[in-house]
Each structure stands twice: as structure tokens, then as C-alpha cells.
Amino acid sequence: MSRQTETAYQFMKEKIFDGTFRPSQKLIESQLAELIGVSRNTVQKALLKLEQENLVEIETNKGATIKAYTLDEIIHYLEILDVLESLVVKNATHHLAADDMQQLETTVLQMEKCLDQNQLDEYTSLSMSFREIIYKAAKNQKAVELIRGIRSPLRRYQLRTMLLPGIKESSIKEHRKIYDALQKRDEQAVELAVRSDLAMVRESFLQNYQLLL
Template sequence: MAKLPQRTGLLRDAIKERIVERILDGTYGPGERIVESAVAAEFGVSQAPVREALRDLEAMRFVESQPHRGARVREVTTDELIQIYPVRAALEEVAGREAAARISEEQLAALGEELAAMRRAADDGDLHALMVSDTRFHEIIVEASGNDVLLDVWRSLRVEARSLVSALKSHSDLHAIAELHRPVLQAVQYRDPELAGKEMRAHIEFFGASVISHLSRP
């Protein structure tokens, strides 16, 4: 386990990201209680930064707290996902346009590395690894936009990724999923803002429709 930073604010943020990762990869399932003392003991910290991290995650709607029962992973409804995906599509369209104009060579290389990692994960049949690289691929583009407000809002919507994993478990062709990222990468490489925005929106809308269709099945 990587060592956590010692400064209070950084420590809280590091714990928050660790908990988010576990929610997204299913380690903490919907409705599961997150015990402050257990998390603190695992990370070798006091309960104060854990409590602060959970408070932040409640504001971000990843967890919900109940009196005398602590924090639990919040369940996301199909109706909520129907509302989330158009917002995320709009955000990533803006991110794609801005990133195409501003992205660095290092960030472009990182995008290529994440696509290569998705292809390797597809070869191995490793959905979890594919989703880790998928999330990082999108995060790089949002970071490259240079818009901190957009980045904060985008991160708050990651709760829907848990439902995406569930939907994609029924998708047999992981290679096809990986290759859906190629048009996005190419548009950003061309530094074509309009094309990059269009490809990002289409990409998110496709996955949103897939998730909602999967979750709407009886």
C-alpha cells in the first residue's frame, strides 16, 4: 500500500480517493457500511481525517450517513443515472474541446498508454483493469481542459461508474469497448476541438444508453 501523506488536508483527500476507488471497483458494495475505526486502523491514521473524508464523500453523494449507524455506500437508482449521463456527456464534450486545444505532449502520451492498457486488459479478459484505465483516460482529458471547476464536478459524478461495471459484465467483447476510445484519442491528437467534443459526447451517450438499458431489464 502506498504511503499516505501526513498533512491534514492532503491526508483527507488521499483517504477520500482510496474510498472512492473501492466504491467504484465494488470492494464496498451499495448499502455497505464503511466503519471509520476500521479504515483508520488500516491506513494507520486517526479517525479524524477518515471522518472528514466521509463527510466530503457524503456531499459528493458517494455515501450517506444515518444517526448512530455511520456511513454507508449510497445506492444509485436508474432514474438518477438517467439524469447523470446527459450532464456527464455535456461536461465531457466541453472537456474534449478544451483539451484538444491545450493538451500537452505528456498528456497525449499518457492517453495512448491508457488505451494500450485497455487493450491488454481486453486480451486478459480483465474488466476491472480495463475500467481503471478507462477512468484514467477520461480523467486525463478532463484535467487537460485546464478547467478546475469542470474537473471537480466530473469527479463528483464518478459514482455512475459502478453501474457501468455491472452493465459491461454482460458485454462479451472487451476489445470493442477498448477500441471505442480510439476515435476520442485521434480527435485530441489532431487537436481538433469540435471533433474532440463531438467524439466525447457520442462516447458518453453510447455508454449511458448501454447502462440504462442494462439496468432497466426486468
């Protein structure tokens, strides 16, 4: 991917994640090219990459739109994540080095500080960093690739989920539980903590789907 294509791709991806580009919104290539400062051909290449990540839909002679997900589709994604993340985190439990554990602890402390200061954007970024430390330690990287592919389209809902009452407090508790279980190298506790975290997310969608769109 060329530098300009990467620039266009990252620009549009962030606009999807932060909610500037809304589900089912039509994307006009000429407008995007002018906005980003690249050629229309570059925008088309970036859109193809976003289509591969299930973030946009491209139809012949109709152009691209931001992909919208039904509640059922989101719940199905979360059900798959429940299985895959349990597998990967259990797999990583005995492969995390001392430096990895230190990074996890530092990340959790930073997350707690962000919540105290109501810095939710930074909190969600740290939450992803927390998971990436674990993913990199896992031996089953094929499963990790699948997880990243599933989590990508769900990322747009992260910040809005954090704004729901009680979610940020529950979220940090779940991250702390995962860290504590990993520190003890307790596979069963790790699996329970990961599934508890995803169950909280699933319940949030079931109860507040319309608010999260």
C-alpha cells in the same frame, strides 16, 4: 486530512468502487475502525469526506450507509456529463502538447493489450488515466472539477459495465475514436466521439440497470 484519515478514506472508497460495500449497506463505525486499524473518530472524519463525494449518506443517530442511486439519477448524471465532457474535451483539443498525445497513444495501446488479456480492472484504471490526460490540458478547470465530482459516484459501476456483452469491444473503439479526433485537432469529431461513448454507457444502464447494482 491526516495520514490515518486518508488511509481510512481510501480503504472505504475502494471497497465502494470494487463492490465490496454495496448500495444501501449500513456502515458500522466500530467495525470499520477495527478492520482498518484506526480510531472511530478517524473513521467518522473519513465518512464525512465520502459524504461530500456523494458516496455515503450520514443521518443523525442512524450513522452512515452506502448511497444508492436510482436509474433516473444515473441517467441525469450522464446527461450532465454529456454537456460538460463535450465542453472540456473540445477545450483541450488545441491545448494538448506532443507529450500529452504520446501519453494518450500509449494509454490506448495499453488498454488494447489489457482487453486481449482480459485484464478489466487495469483497463478501467487506464480509461480513467486517458481522461485525466485530457482534463489536465483543458483550460476550464472548473468544469473538470464538476466532471470529477459526477464521475466519482458512478465509478462503482465501471467494472460491472465492462462485463456486459460487447461493451469492452465498443469501449476501446470509442477511446480510439477520441484519440484519432484529438490527433487531428478536430473539435467536432472529438465532441461526436465523446458523446458516442457516453451514449453507449447510457444505453448500458437503460438495458441492464438491475445487473449493474
